[in-house]
Amino acid sequence: MPYVFGPVPSRRLGLSLGIDLLPVKTCTYDYLYCQVGRTTQKTTEIKPFVPAEEVLEELKKSLGKNTPDIITLAGSGEPTLHSEIDRVITYIKGITDIKIALLTNGSLLWRDEIRNRIPGVHIIMPTLTTVFEETFRAIHRPHFDLHLPIIIAGVPIKRKWRPYNSLANTVLDMARRRPLRAVDLANALNIPLEEVKNLIKGLRIKGFLHQQEHSGDVFYTAGQSGVKLKRKL
Secondary structure (H helix, E strand, O other): OOOEEEEEEEOOOEEEEEEEOOOOOEEOOOOOOOOOOOOOEEOOOOEOOOOHHHHHHHHHHHHOOOOOOEEEEEOOEOHHHEOOHHHHHHHHHHHOOOEEEEEEOOOOOOOHHHHOOOOOOOEEEEOOOOOOHHHHHHHHOOOOOOOHHHHHHHOOOOOOOOOOOHHHHHHHHHHHHOOEOHHHHHHHHOOOHHHHHHHHHHHHHOOOEEEEEEOOEEEEEEOOOOOOOOOOO
16 A cells, blocks of 8 residues: 555554655655655645545555554655645544544644644644754755744644743743753844843743753753753753
8 A cells, every 4th residue: 555554563652554645755854864765855835745535545444454553644754745634634533533643843833724734633743853043954954945943833832821922932942842041042043142131031030931050051941841951952
């Protein structure tokens, strides 16, 4: 079957039945470390890369023979590029109670049209290797339309509160992932250091950021993140 593969054992998900919605290798990135290989079609264009009808027919046949722990949208590229991913998700939920996981690089989750297509997914597993722009571009080699701060802001995380300032949200999202210095935030967001310091000051006063010192440097972590600074990053 060209579009449905497995089930295969997954350390994180159990027995996983995979669905591949893209031709090899169609992606928004050209990762240095991608196990599928070099990207042959780097794009941010949303379209029906493979026929949804054939995908659904294969899935129906496979589920008639297998009972996986989870159905995973993954495969040969970035699955959120497929314009009918919502149709596939709806079909799965209509024929089985098996949970659905989405393996994504997270590069398009900031777009409303993408987020509106995946509300039925039970588990979203985005990938982000760095919050530094230079490193991000060197490792991910993204499509020229993509920029790191907006990608970070779009990655879904669990939160009990959310301030109303979008730049503050981005800073807090980054600080949840790792301890950061003010200069790190200024470089990643491409904004003046003084502006970052003022923003940090306001977030600290409200208890949203915590300050830690290590080896002479000052680092900041999100207040409720539980991140412990063990070494200089």
